[in-house]
Structures are given as C-alpha cells and as structure tokens.
Amino acid sequence: MESLLIKGGVPLHGDVTISGAKNAVLPIMAATLLTGEPCVIRNVPKLSDVKFMGQILTWLGAKVEIEGNTVRVHAKKIRGMGDYDLVRKMRGSICIMGPLLGRLKKATVSLPGGCVIGARPINLHLKGFEALGAKIKIENGYVEASAKRLVGADLFLGGRAGSTVLGTANVMMAATLAEGVTVIESAACEPEVVDVANFLNAMGAKISGAGSPTITITGVKALHGAEHEVIPDRIEAATYAIAAAATNGEVTLRGARADHLHAVLDKLQSAGVKMVRSAAGLTFSRGGKFKPLDITTLPYPGFPTDVQAQMMALMILTPGISIITERIFESRFMHVSELTRLGADIEIEGPSAIVKGGKPLSGAPVMASDLRASAALVIAGLAAKGTTQVNRIYHLDRGYETMDAKLRKLGARIERIEES
Numbered sequence: 001m002e003s004l005l006i007k008g009g010v011p012l013h014g015d016v017t018i019s020g021a022k023n024a025v026l027p028i029m030a031a032t033l034l035t036g037e038p039c040v041i042r043n044v045p046k047l048s049d050v051k052f053m054g055q056i057l058t059w060l061g062a063k064v065e066i067e068g069n070t071v072r073v074h075a076k077k078i079r080g081m082g083d084y085d086l087v088r089k090m091r092g093s094i095c096i097m098g099p100l101l102g103r104l105k106k107a108t109v110s111l112p113g114g115c116v117i118g119a120r121p122i123n124l125h126l127k128g129f130e131a132l133g134a135k136i137k138i139e140n141g142y143v144e145a146s147a148k149r150l151v152g153a154d155l156f157l158g159g160r161a162g163s164t165v166l167g168t169a170n171v172m173m174a175a176t177l178a179e180g181v182t183v184i185e186s187a188a189c190e191p192e193v194v195d196v197a198n199f200l201n202a203m204g205a206k207i208s209g210a211g212s213p214t215i216t217i218t219g220v221k222a223l224h225g226a227e228h229e230v231i232p233d234r235i236e237a238a239t240y241a242i243a244a245a246a247t248n249g250e251v252t253l254r255g256a257r258a259d260h261l262h263a264v265l266d267k268l269q270s271a272g273v274k275m276v277r278s279a280a281g282l283t284f285s286r287g288g289k290f291k292p293l294d295i296t297t298l299p300y301p302g303f304p305t306d307v308q309a310q311m312m313a314l315m316i317l318t319p320g321i322s323i324i325t326e327r328i329f330e331s332r333f334m335h336v337s338e339l340t341r342l343g344a345d346i347e348i349e350g351p352s353a354i355v356k357g358g359k360p361l362s363g364a365p366v367m368a369s370d371l372r373a374s375a376a377l378v379i380a381g382l383a384a385k386g387t388t389q390v391n392r393i394y395h396l397d398r399g400y401e402t403m404d405a406k407l408r409k410l411g412a413r414i415e416r417i418e419e420s
C-alpha cells in the first residue's frame with residue numbers, strides 16, 4: 001500500500017487546474033447505458049473510481065475506452081445485472097440501477113453496504129423506482145427492480161437528511177424512458193445532478209427544473225448517443241482553496257466555478273480567507289487573522305459534507321472555538337482522531353465537533369479513513385511542522401486526480417512512498 005510523505009510548513013504558490021467532477025462523471029457514465037448508441041464524455045478526471053465504473057459498464061456488456069481525460073462508451077447490447085464484487089467496491093455504482101431499469105425494465109444490483117462515513121441506505125432510490133411502477137425484491141444480498149412498463153409519476157424523494165444526490169440521478173435516469181411525465185419533488189439541487197440532466201437532455205431526454213427541488217421529466221421512446229464535457233469538481237476546488245489558506249500561500253484555481261461554491265466561499269470569507277476573481281481563475285490566500293467558524297453541513301446550496309473534513313483542518317489552525325455540525329452522514333468524523341495525532345484539540349458532542357483551534361501542529365503518521373478525511377489529513381500535514389505520513393492513500397486516488405503531483409507543482413514537499 002502507498003503512503004504520502006509530507007514535509008510541512010511550505011506555503012503553496014502557483015496555479016492548479018481543477019479536474020472534472022467525480023460525482024458528476026460517475027452517474028454520467030452510468031447514463032450511457034440508456035442508449036445503444038456511442039457516447040463521448042470529456043473532462044473526465046483520472047480516478048480509480050472512474051476505472052471501477054468503466055469495469056462495471058464493461059461487465060454489463062458495454063465497450064468502454066478511457067483515453068486521457070476522455071471516456072467513450074458504446075452500450076450496444078447490455079445485461080441487467082451488476083456484479084457483486086465490482087458494485088461493492090464503490091457505493092456510487094448504485095447509479096447503474098436507474099439506467100438499467102429504464103432501458104431493460106429490469107435491474108439486479110448487489111445491495112451496497114454501509115461505509116465508513118455512515119449507513120448509506122438506498123430506500124429513497126427504491127421508493128422512486130416503485131413510484132414508476134417497478135416491483136422491488138431484495139434477496140441474497142441483491143436488490144432486483146423489474147417492471148412490465150415504467151409509467152411517469154409524481155413522487156417525493158426527501159429523506160431524513162433532506163434530498164438524495166444519487167437517488168435523484170437514479171430516478172431521473174429511469175424516468176427518461178418511462179411513459180408520461182414524472183415530477184420529482186425534494187430533488188437534490190447539486191450541480192452534479194444538473195450536469196447529469198444536461199447530458200441526458202443532450203441524449204434526447206426531456207428534463208426541466210434540474211438544479212431546483214422540482215424536476216420534471218417527460219418520458220421519451222428512446223435516447224441517442226451524445227457528447228458531453230463534465231463540470232469542474234467543486235469539492236476539489238474547495239480542497240485546494242483551503243490548502244492555500246492553511247499554508248499561508250496563494251493559489252489560483254483554473255477552471256473552478258464560483259457559482260458552484262457559494263456556501264464554501266461564504267465560510268472561507270468569514271474565516272478570513274481572501275479570494276480574487278480574474279480571467280485566470282479564482283485566487284485564494286490568507287486575508288489576515290483567521291477567525292473561527294460555526295458550520296453545519298446541508299444539502300446544496302448549503303455547506304457540503306464533502307468539504308467538512310478539509311474545513312476542520314483549517315479550523316484547527318484558527319485560534320478560538322469553531323463548531324462543525326455534520327447533518328448528512330452520521331459518522332463522518334473519522335478524521336478527528338487522526339487530526340488529534342497531529343496536535344489538534346477537537347471534541348465530538350453528538351453530531352458536532354468542537355474545535356479548539358490554534359494549537360501548534362507537528363507531523364505524525366496518520367491513517368486515511370475515507371476520501372475527504374484523507375484530504376483533510378493532507379492539508380493538516382502541509383501546515384504542520386515536521387513530517388507527516390498519510391497511510392492508505394488509495395482513498396485519495398479514488399477522488400482526487402494526481403493530488404500529490406498537483407501539490408508538488410504548487411511547491412509542496414510531498415512524495416508517494418510504499419507504506420512501511
């Protein structure tokens with residue numbers, strides 16, 4: 001297994017190009033199953049999750065070519081069953097279910113388990129499929145959805161934590177080929193859902209309202225091949241913006257979209273981080289004294305759970321008490337004990353982390369537990385004195401394109417080594 005060795009204390013300086021959004025490209029790749037014609041997806045980040053999704057599509061019978069940042073998928077003839085081992089490796093692969101159900105009227109996928117950040121149920125996905133007329137059967141660890149025909153319906157997809165991102169994408173994809181009109185209420189408003197809808201519309205779907213809590217889908221008989229360029233990854237952008245501030249550096253994010261980052265930019269500004277917009281991109285630096293924050297994660301346009309851990313890394317450097325409340329996933333504080341190993345003072349009280357910031361950080365070996373926790377450990381390691389070894393970085397490779405190389409280009413002293 002590989003680790004990252006970071007010699008901290010170097011301010012990051014320079015430009016970094018933001019890659020395509022992981023959480024958009026995965027459902028977009030799944031959406032190619034809706035047509036027998038070839039599709040081309042551009043600005044695809046080079047991630048292990050993208051490779052996994054490619055393997056799943058191949059297993060289903062599609063021809064998949066990944067070349068640089070372009071993916072070509074031709075799902076001429078496919079079968080409706082997702083292999084257990086492949087689907088189990090990546091929870092995001094549940095989004096093959098909607099396209100399979102839409103095209104074949106039958107989908108069997110292994111039930112994804114929970115993961116380190118929480119239980120991760122799929123009850124809302126299944127509720128949506130049932131509303132479209134599918135029968136759901138759960139047996140031997142597999143979930144099977146089948147229907148003679150899918151018929152458009154009005155449905156409410158809100159759950160205990162609000163909307164569901166992949167649930168919305170899944171039901172929207174199935175509904176593109178249903179008969180009649182589907183209206184999804186309490187739909188997720190994330191930019192990734194809008195990107196999926198834009199791709200589906202390019203394939204000939206009739207979707208309106210994506211980006212709002214009400215999405216209307218008028219079913220069509222068939223979809224055709226299309227080309228699409230994936231939106232930039234707002235979570236990657238937020239991660240580099242925070243890393244720039246945390247190291248007292250100055251970094252320009254090329255290609256980042258401020259309009260996808262309102263909640264993050266608002267909090268960064270309150271924390272004392274300076275942002276300048278220019279033709280080159282968004283430039284972040286420390287604006288003055290850091291100030292503590294009170295943050296609650298919420299569905300979009302609220303503060304994203306996927307930036308909670310990285311923001312905590314900034315808050316441990318900020319004198320005063322910050323409170324970070326996690327409302328989306330119940331156990332997404334795995335980074336706390338590892339940040340504590342670097343010298344941070346953090347207490348967990350129910351869904352909140354109370355950060356007593358400003359204590360000196362010093363390097364230590366730490367263990368990455370999930371993708372965003374890993375990013376937080378990297379940021380803290382970049383800001384800490386001495387050497388930090390972040391172990392189990394395969395999590396990072398799932399969702400950040402060549403993070404170590406991008407950071408090295410910004411001046412960080414970071415290298416990839418075999419875990420000792």
Ligand code: EPU
Pocket residue numbers: 022023024026092118119120121122123124125126159160161162163164165166167188305306327328329330371372399
């Ligand atoms: N939920 C239910 N029932 C469902 C589905 C979700 O109760 O059927 C609950 C979840 O337990 C959670 C909340 O609803 O409390 C939101 O979950 P959501 O369904 O929105 O999550 P997701 O679609 O499975 C995507 C991203 C995650 C990101 C979340 C929230 C992908 C591949 N994954 O997951 O990304 O944290 O939305 O924004 O799009 C990451 O990139 O590190 C990551 C975990």
